[in-house]
Amino acid sequence: MRKLQTLLIGIVVIIGVLFFSARYLEKNQGYASDNIVTIYNWGDYIDPSLLKKFEKETGYKVNYETFDSNEAMYTKIQQGGTNYDIAIPSEYMIEKMIKSKMLEKIDPTKIIGLSNINAQFLNQSFDPGNQYSIPYFWGTLGIIYNDKFVEAKDIQHWDDLWQPALKNNVMLIDGAREIMGLALNSEGKSLNDKNTQDLEAAKEKLTKLTPNVKAIVADEIKMYMINEESAVAVSFSGEASEMLDSNKHLHYVIPSEGSNLWFDNMVIPKTVKNKKGAYAFINFMLQPKNAAQNAEYIGYSTPNEKAMKLLPKEITSDTQFYPDQETMSHLEVYQNLGQKTLNEYNDLFLEFKMYRK
Amino acid sequence: MTSTKRMYAVPYFLWLLLFVAAPVLLIVYQSFLGINGQFTFANYTNYFTSATYLEMTVNSVIYAFIITLITLVISYPAAYVLNKTKHKQLWLMLIILPTWVNLLLKAYAFIGIFSTHGSLNQFFAFIGIGQQQILFTDFSFIFVATYIEIPFMIMPIFNALEEMNPSLISASRDLGANSVDTFRRVIFPLSLNGVKSGVQAVFIPSLSLFMLTRLIGGNRVITLGTAIEEHFLVTQNWGMGSTIGVILILAMLLIMVATGEKKRKGGEKTR
Amino acid sequence: MKKRVKWSNFYLLLVFIVLYLPIFYLIFYSFNQAGTMSQFTGFTFEHYRTLFADTRLLGIVLNTFMLAFLSALLATAIGSFGAMAIYYTKKREARNAILSLNNILMVSPDVIIGASFLILFTFLGLHLGFSSVLLSHVAFSIPIVVLMVLPKLKEMNDSMIDAARDLGASNWQVIRKVIFPYITPGVIAGYFMAFTYSLDDFAVTFFVTGNGFTTLSVEIYSRARQGISLEINALSALVFLFSMILVVGYYYISQGNLTKKQRKIRQEQSEVADLL
Numbered sequence: 021m022r023k024l025q026t027l028l029i030g031i032v033v034i035i036g037v038l039f040f041s042a043r044y045l046e047k048n049q050g051y052a053s054d055n056i057v058t059i060y061n062w063g064d065y066i067d068p069s070l071l072k073k074f075e076k077e078t079g080y081k082v083n084y085e086t087f088d089s090n091e092a093m094y095t096k097i098q099q100g101g102t103n104y105d106i107a108i109p110s111e112y113m114i115e116k117m118i119k120s121k122m123l124e125k126i127d128p129t130k131i132i133g134l135s136n137i138n139a140q141f142l143n144q145s146f147d148p149g150n151q152y153s154i155p156y157f158w159g160t161l162g163i164i165y166n167d168k169f170v171e172a173k174d175i176q177h178w179d180d181l182w183q184p185a186l187k188n189n190v191m192l193i194d195g196a197r198e199i200m201g202l203a204l205n206s207e208g209k210s211l212n213d214k215n216t217q218d219l220e221a222a223k224e225k226l227t228k229l230t231p232n233v234k235a236i237v238a239d240e241i242k243m244y245m246i247n248e249e250s251a252v253a254v255s256f257s258g259e260a261s262e263m264l265d266s267n268k269h270l271h272y273v274i275p276s277e278g279s280n281l282w283f284d285n286m287v288i289p290k291t292v293k294n295k296k297g298a299y300a301f302i303n304f305m306l307q308p309k310n311a312a313q314n315a316e317y318i319g320y321s322t323p324n325e326k327a328m329k330l331l332p333k334e335i336t337s338d339t340q341f342y343p344d345q346e347t348m349s350h351l352e353v354y355q356n357l358g359q360k361t362l363n364e365y366n367d368l369f370l371e372f373k374m375y376r377k
Numbered sequence: 378m379t380s381t382k383r384m385y386a387v388p389y390f391l392w393l394l395l396f397v398a399a400p401v402l403l404i405v406y407q408s409f410l411g412i413n414g415q416f417t418f419a420n421y422t423n424y425f426t427s428a429t430y431l432e433m434t435v436n437s438v439i440y441a442f443i444i445t446l447i448t449l450v451i452s453y454p455a456a457y458v459l460n461k462t463k464h465k466q467l468w469l470m471l472i473i474l475p476t477w478v479n480l481l482l483k484a485y486a487f488i489g490i491f492s493t494h495g496s497l498n499q500f501f502a503f504i505g506i507g508q509q510q511i512l513f514t515d516f517s518f519i520f521v522a523t524y525i526e527i528p529f530m531i532m533p534i535f536n537a538l539e540e541m542n543p544s545l546i547s548a549s550r551d552l553g554a555n556s557v558d559t560f561r562r563v564i565f566p567l568s569l570n571g572v573k574s575g576v577q578a579v580f581i582p583s584l585s586l587f588m589l590t591r592l593i594g595g596n597r598v599i600t601l602g603t604a605i606e607e608h609f610l611v612t613q614n615w616g617m618g619s620t621i622g623v624i625l626i627l628a629m630l631l632i633m634v635a636t637g638e639k640k641r642k643g644g645e646k647t648r
Numbered sequence: 649m650k651k652r653v654k655w656s657n658f659y660l661l662l663v664f665i666v667l668y669l670p671i672f673y674l675i676f677y678s679f680n681q682a683g684t685m686s687q688f689t690g691f692t693f694e695h696y697r698t699l700f701a702d703t704r705l706l707g708i709v710l711n712t713f714m715l716a717f718l719s720a721l722l723a724t725a726i727g728s729f730g731a732m733a734i735y736y737t738k739k740r741e742a743r744n745a746i747l748s749l750n751n752i753l754m755v756s757p758d759v760i761i762g763a764s765f766l767i768l769f770t771f772l773g774l775h776l777g778f779s780s781v782l783l784s785h786v787a788f789s790i791p792i793v794v795l796m797v798l799p800k801l802k803e804m805n806d807s808m809i810d811a812a813r814d815l816g817a818s819n820w821q822v823i824r825k826v827i828f829p830y831i832t833p834g835v836i837a838g839y840f841m842a843f844t845y846s847l848d849d850f851a852v853t854f855f856v857t858g859n860g861f862t863t864l865s866v867e868i869y870s871r872a873r874q875g876i877s878l879e880i881n882a883l884s885a886l887v888f889l890f891s892m893i894l895v896v897g898y899y900y901i902s903q904g905n906l907t908k909k910q911r912k913i914r915q916e917q918s919e920v921a922d923l924l
Contacts, residue, residue: 023902024832027839030898031721038714045707058860063870083860084704086870091610092854099766101776102858188510194596196611235513235595240488247686249493249512266684359412359614366612370604371429373596385823389730389790396787397749400756400764455663458656467899468660475667476844477891478674478884479868485876486670489677489685496673524666529841536796536837540803570799577751578795585757602757609759622760626752633748 057297058083060093060107062284067317074304080297097122103293106301111283112197112354114153115146119356123152124288130299133306141323144283144353153285154302155323157315159257160343160351161198161280166269169251177275178206181252182229190232191241191253196362196369197354198280199226199236202254205278212355216364223368227375236373245270256282257341261319264340272340274347281351283323401626407619420620430604434624437600441583444522448579449572451523452530456571459531460538469535476528484521484592491517491593513595521593522586529582530575537571538564573636581629601625671888678881685881695882705867705883712847712864715778719785720842726786727793727842728835732827734794735801754791761788762855769856776858784856785846792845793838800834801827 063086071082085102087093090113097104098120109117117123128134134142137155147153165175169189174180181190181202192199201211203222213219234250241255246266260272286305288298304310311327321341322328328336336342343351357365411417424430455472462468475483490496491511498508511517541564549559585602596603601621608618674685681690699705734750737743753761765787769780804827812826828835850865857866868880 024828024835026902027836028721031717035714035717035721038710038717042707042710042714045703045710063867085858085860085862086867087854088870089610091613094613095763095766095855096858099770101766101770101774101780194591235597237591237595240485240592243485243488243684243686244492246684247492247494363412363612363614366607366614367429370599370607373599374429374433385729386733388726389733392726392730392787392790393746393749395768396765397752399768400761401752403764403767404756404760451663454656455660458660461656462660464899467896470840470895470899471664471892472667473840473844474888474891474895475671477847478671478888479865479880480848481850481865481868482674482876482880482884483670485685486673489673490670492686494686524670527663527667528844532837532841533795533799536834537799539833540800570802574795574799578754578792581751581754587757587759605757606759609763615763618760622756625756629751630748633744633751 055079055294055297056081056083057294057301058085058103058105059301060085060087060097060102060104060289062086062108063088065108065284065318067314070305070310070314070317073310074301077304078297078300080294080300094122097289097291100291102291104289104291105294105298107287107289108156108284109287111144111146111285112356114283114285114287115356117287117289118147118152122290124290124292124295125151126154126288126302127299130303131306132303133308136306136308136311136324136326138323138325138328140348141283145355146283146353147285153287154306156284156286156305157258157318157320158281158283158323159321159341160274160282161193161202161254161256162260162272162274162340164245164253164255164260164263164270164272166245166248166251166267167271168248168269172271172273175252176273177277178202181232181254184231186232186252188232188234189251190229191234191244191250191255192236193241193253193255194236194238196365198254199372200365200369201280201354202275203229205275208277211278211280211352212357214357214361219364219368223372226372230372230375258318258320261341265319274340274343274351276347276350278350278352281348281353283353404619404622404626407615408623410616410619412614412616417616420616423617424620424624430621433599433604434601436598437584437602438628440519440522440598440600441580444519444526444583445576445580447519447523448526448530449575452527452575453534453572455527456531456534456538459535465535465539469532472531473528476525480525481588481592483525484589487517487521487524487593488512512593513597515594515598518589518594518598521589522583525589526579526583529578533574533578534568534571537568537574541567576636577632580632581625584628585625671884674881675885675888678878678885680878683878685876685878695878696886698877698879699882699886702879705879708862708864708867709883709887711778711861715782715785715863716843716846719782719789719846720839722782722786723789723842724793724835724839727790727838728797728831730790731794731797731801731831732823734798750791750794752791753788754795758849758851759855762852765852766855776856777861780856780858781853781861781863784852785849788849788852789842789845792841793835796838796841797831797834800831804830 057080059082061084071084074080075082085104087096090110093107093109094113094117096102097107097117114123131154134150134154141155141158142150163175163181165172170186174183174185197211200219200222203225204211204213204218207222207225209218209222237244239259241253242259242263244250245253245263248267248269257272260270263270264272286302288295292298305314306324308324308326308330311322311324312330315322315324315327315331316335322331408420409416409418411419459465459468459472488495492498493508493510493512497511501507501509545563545567546559549563554562584600585605586600587602587606590596590598590600590603601624605618605621605625608614608621677685677688678695679691679693680688681692681694682688730750734743734746737746765784769776774780809822809826812822817825848865850869853863854866854869857863868876871877871880
């Protein structure tokens with residue numbers, strides 16, 4: 021009992037110390053309850069100095085929370101409990117959130133600088149007329165290859181992934197839409213195809229890819245490619261840009277027959293408490309200078325035309341990340357397929373993964 | 378008498394009700410919901426008629442079994458030796474300490490060690506074996522999973538061994554048993570409770586491992602946990618996810634019955 | 649005989665090396681100039697400097713540890729008494745039923761636990777944040793405490809309690825004077841495990857947190873999309889060293905507290921118990 025008592029006292033003291041020092045740190049950062057803007061974003065998806073600048077310019081305090089998947093974010097916002105003022109989901113999720121009435125309509129009169137955004141990124145099918153969302157970053161799905169192991173001419177299209185020379189040397193991103201989509205694209209089908217027969221055929225084609233597939237992974241793909249664990253990988257342009265920065269042997273190619281065009285847009289969820297602050301943040305991020313700084317820091321493609329002019333030429337003329345019109349015209353945005361078809365995609369993808377045993 | 382005795386356990390039973398019974402009912406309820414929110418048995422029929430799901434379940438059980446077995450084989454002697462050391466409590470705490478470092482980080486460290494150009498392969502190249510594919514193999518997956526579970530197995534076994542009455546052992550020695558016999562007849566049976574707790578603490582979590590299957594296994598190994606994770610977070614088909622959850626809970630009950638206390642000879646222990 | 653002891657120590661050493669290998673790997677690369685965990689290009693303290701400039705992250709660390717200490721404390725209290733209740737449940741079937749219920753949370757995948765807790769909290773109208781995270785951590789740590797304490801109770805000599813009762817001790821006195829001293833190692837082990845569970849958890853915390861409260865795991869996981877920076881390595885190294893000092897320090901203090909006399913008394917007590 022004696023031993024337990026001393027232990028108990030010790031623990032309580034430690035808890036007290038931790039509690040007060042945590043409080044002290046928070047106070048030092050100057051949180052008050054009425055001027056907070058709560059931003060819900062992907063981890064590490066903004067230049068932190070921009071947040072500081074935003075706080076300085078507007079007098080708001082930013083409460084920055086992070087998520088690691090669209091679906092997890094959806095669940096959190098749906099259940100409520102936190103007053104998120106701004107969220108930055110991807111396009112298919114925005115469509116879903118609009119359908120579930122989880123987003124506030126954006127008042128266009130309160131938005132300053134929408135004209136900075138390149139018109140081709142506005143008025144997309146997931147949010148016609150941009151009633152609910154403002155573009156933040158955009159990108160594509162493509163192939164990353166290492167020129168030590170593969171020549172550029174040998175890897176330009178989705179079908180090139182099937183070549184026997186790449187045995188056990190292809191890494192895939194762990195996403196049903198992405199992988200099923202590339203199989204559909206390679207057959208000249210749309211990646212929003214709802215035809216069960218086409219989907220079955222796509223899966224059949226994927227099982228033939230099995231000998232080449234080294235692993236199906238997620239964020240780690242970046243690290244693997246930088247360390248030259250694999251010759252080829254399928255992943256997103258944002259990931260690719262960071263890989264290319266770290267390993268000069270890596271290149272990114274968007275198959276010209278078609279691929280996915282994705283968006284991460286800023287939205288105002290229904291959980292909003294500080295609407296003024298939310299608009300202030302959107303307007304802040306629309307300013308060319310800030311958008312450019314963010315794009316340079318994160319390395320993703322900015323939809324902000326005026327920001328592009330501020331970026332170094334070698335970034336904006338890079339067709340890997342700012343592709344030409346010809347390629348752009350073949351890109352498709354994911355549409356919400358409905359739960360039933362989505363299940364088909366997922367089950368087939370699961371079968372493909374299981375098949376590799 | 379009984380009423381005062383039970384007062385102290387009120388928070389515990391409240392917990393059982395609120396955080397165990399309620400969520401379980403919720404999961405069972407959801408497992409009967411189709412994708413449009415209607416009542417259906419479709420999830421269960423899907424599960425039991427789909428070769429993919431059944432195969433996955435079997436795979437999952439096999440892997441969990443292997444992981445538990447290896448963990449036990451490594452942990453029992455470790456706990457046994459640990460119990461004989463001078464500062465045993467300290468050493469035990471030092472066994473637990475590595476679990477305080479974030480799992481994701483440790484997984485990344487293992488990736489660094491096992492990868493094609495990683496430390497282990499550099500070592501292999503040095504001693505002349507040459508580069509091996511280690512990452513994304515069954516070996517690496519089982520190794521890392523075992524690594525993670527070892528402290529959770531050592532702890533209960535150590536506790537059981539420590540509690541053992543030394544006089545029993547000396548009595549056994551006095552009666553002329555050699556150390557092998559003593560171990561077989563006295564020590565091991567008495568430590569069996571610890572082994573059971575350990576198996577319970579390791580087997581089922583191994584069934585539902587998810588992140589490692591992707592990070593270390595490259596999704597070559599797919600466990601029930603991976604499937605649940607996928608249904609909850611990717612497909613957002615909570616009905617199907619819950620169905621697999623219910624299956625897991627049933628599996629757990631099965632394990633409990635298998636490792637649970639058997640009727641003792643001569644009936645209940647009298648109190 | 650002596651030789652065998654050496655071999656066994658060698659085995660233990662091997663287990664320790666394997667357990668600590670990835671951690672030393674992490675710490676080693678926290679000094680890497682290159683900024684990744686693959687090629688070591690040179691020694692630097694830069695990541696530590698970034699870490700100390702990051703007050704947000706430091707705040708999260710403090711919160712994480714406070715949460716772990718506190719939730720483990722509550723879980724240990726509730727769980728220990730719960731174990732006693734299970735132990736005193738006379739019917740075998742009832743006991744097994746409670747025990748099965750007890751173990752459900754241990755076996756359910758974190759995602760399910762997290763999602764169902766989230767639904768529960770929204771249903772109860774609880775504000776998401778520190779309190780909801782605390783409740784969840786207490787909730788999922790209780791079963792392991794029970795599993796740690798229960799074997800101790802089973803090994804306990806019932807005649808000691810009967811003797812105490814015969815001498816007129818009240819229930820509370822029996823608990824305090826007889827049961828608790830006996831199960832203390834189990835309780836401490838339970839606390840340790842609960843603490844570990846709390847520090848480790850990501851999925852449950854993610855679902856039930858909100859309003860600016862985050863723990864270290866949630867932060868690390870959501871940063872993974874951009875690749876883990878060595879700042880996190882540096883942080884882990886510091887946290888690890890700190891915990892090491894704490895654990896070793898605690899051990900020596902608690903050893904110092906037990907005087908020789910006390911130890912002798914304890915010894916005698918247990919011997920008396922054996923005789924009973």
